[in-house]
Amino acid sequence: MNLETPALIIEEGQVRRNIAKMAGIAAACGVALRPHAKTHKLPEIARLQIGAGSKGITTAKLAEAEIMAEQGIDDIFIAYPIVTEAKLERLATLSRRINVIAGVDSLEGATAMNETALRRGVPLQVRLEVDLGFGRTGVPYDHALELAAAIAKLEGLQFRGIYTFRGFFMNGAPTLELEAAGLEEGRLMVELAERMRAAGLEVRDVSVGSTPTAEYAARVPGVTEVRPGTYVYYDRMQAVLGSCTLDECAAAVRVTVVSRPEPGRLVVDGGSKTFATDVGPGAPPLHLIGYGHILEEPDAVLERVSEEHGMVRVPEASPLRVGDVLHIIPNHICSTVNLHSRVYLQDGGQMRELPVAARGAIT
Template sequence: MYKLDIDTPALLLDVDLLQKNLDRMAAWAAEAGVGVRPHFKVHRTPEISKLQLEAGAVGVTVAKVSEAEVAVEHGLGEVLIANEICGKQKIERLVQLCRRQPVMSYVDCHDALDDLEAAAEAHRVVLDLLPDVDVGMNRCGAPAEEAVELAVRIHESPHLSLRGIGGYEGHLGAQEPGEGKTAAITHDLHPLRVVVERLQEAGIPVPIVTAASSGTFRETAGQGWVTEVQPGTYALGDLLYNKGGCGSDYAMTVLATVMSRAGGRVITDAGMKALHPRFGGHIVKDYPQLALRGLAAEHGIWDAEDTCSLRVGDKVEILPDYADGTINLHLCWELTQAGSAVGRWDIVGHGASK
């Protein structure tokens, strides 16, 4: 079946471009001398993670305990939950998961560490933890001094294991590459470096220093002291991170059908339920005559130049601005190769947000 025969709206994945993106990242990482721990939260698809591991990834990064459960169930290697785990239910699930396989997670305050340590002691497991350092996101993450205190506590506890230090400079991911971006990343990562140096001076090993996104992995690895990076979207490509210098081929697109042509507009059947509206700069592949006016629940509204030849019933591929949010709206990938539909992968982790 030809890919344009797939019903719409549909999430397409070009398997050749996917592999090209994975091979490019693997070659870069080997040259840069850093590990790649791709973020599962972007695609939530075990088949993609397995290809990433085959390409040399050191493990996977996830955002939620439920994603970690999927990763462990599908044998996706060493798992890092790059997020804070708190509350009785989540800590209990983490402890039970660690009975099956060691899983690393972040912590950014003493209250959470108290609860994690108590649970580890009660269940007779050792929890692998990394203090999370605030490097300018102003989201989660501890100040440098507190992160050092957390690391020392973890190092000294018989119920905990200090695996390293983490941070996330995601606020710089979409900034266009250049000297200004490199300088900003160097500046904002300074607290993370301070923590690493303080611990090393105290004789405390820091085997993992992890950070970065698909928009910052080059500059972050270029600091020379980060041991691994956590890009996710690089495997698929989107407009947001390619603006930030990711350099991926667009392996993922959203296939849509033209529903209406009137008044200088093209209306497609891919709206907010098929394309994430947060950033909104989606582009129709091969049709520069179209400019997005807006998204309704079921409709994409595009302003069309007079030269646009699209007719009702025609199908188009849309390049999403934000892959992560767009994938979250779909249940499966329609796989394509050389213009043909060649299979389907379920997004097994869909809804794994707890």
């Protein structure tokens, strides 16, 4: 295949190995695995994950879930508060077709969802999002029991349990001790579930874990499910965090050197429209250097990007020249995938082009 650059290439063999490894961890711990599909955005990869034992998938947005459902994925957790009438109508419609669970983190949101459920005559399954200190969505931990009790009373909703995304920060400080972080994440959520049960609530799901913490959180008795996403491809951020090695990274962007204006600098044909900038150089807790890891020239640094230009600092003696091809593991693969209309799946000598079905599905 005459591949025009920049192009995002996925090594299918490595994807299968990454899928098998995480499936093995979940199985060994006796927890369900529900991978976050935001990383790949591809029904085809979701099917590989389910084929390897995943119970279903996770998405962030309703639109992603709709696209996955159209392609036959029939068990989806939407880990996001859905609060507007139009989206709640769509959720009710989706709930008639497949098994779907939605996130909720406020009484206002739960009340609106309950009204839709009652009006449409569709019971809607929910999990309460709990914030362990990341400071995103999620009810603060200390208010979770009270809110869960209020939600459980809403007749149109089926209260399923609780979930969290811990993140890499606690109270603004980086967490690099993944094992301790994962164990604490699991323990806090199981303790909360126990308090809810003591108060008379039925809590079936205790869902935790992202790629760096899943394997540790899964070990905590009482955790029922983990939701890692990035592990399917991994990326440079995960390698720096210690979740994987660079060899386990299954995705790299192929670029071409288009200019070498001076001995110490070359320019490649991918910039901020090719490499995500949401995890950039200097981002704590990673202290990343540059926007990606250049496989052919590990000492070179992709130090600046504009939309279509990537400026690479190279040793002056580097033999790289205009027309040369490089492969770069991006810092953050999920948002990088979101920039690409298509990816190229490589399996040995074979390469297939796949449209990124759920790219840009933000509604």
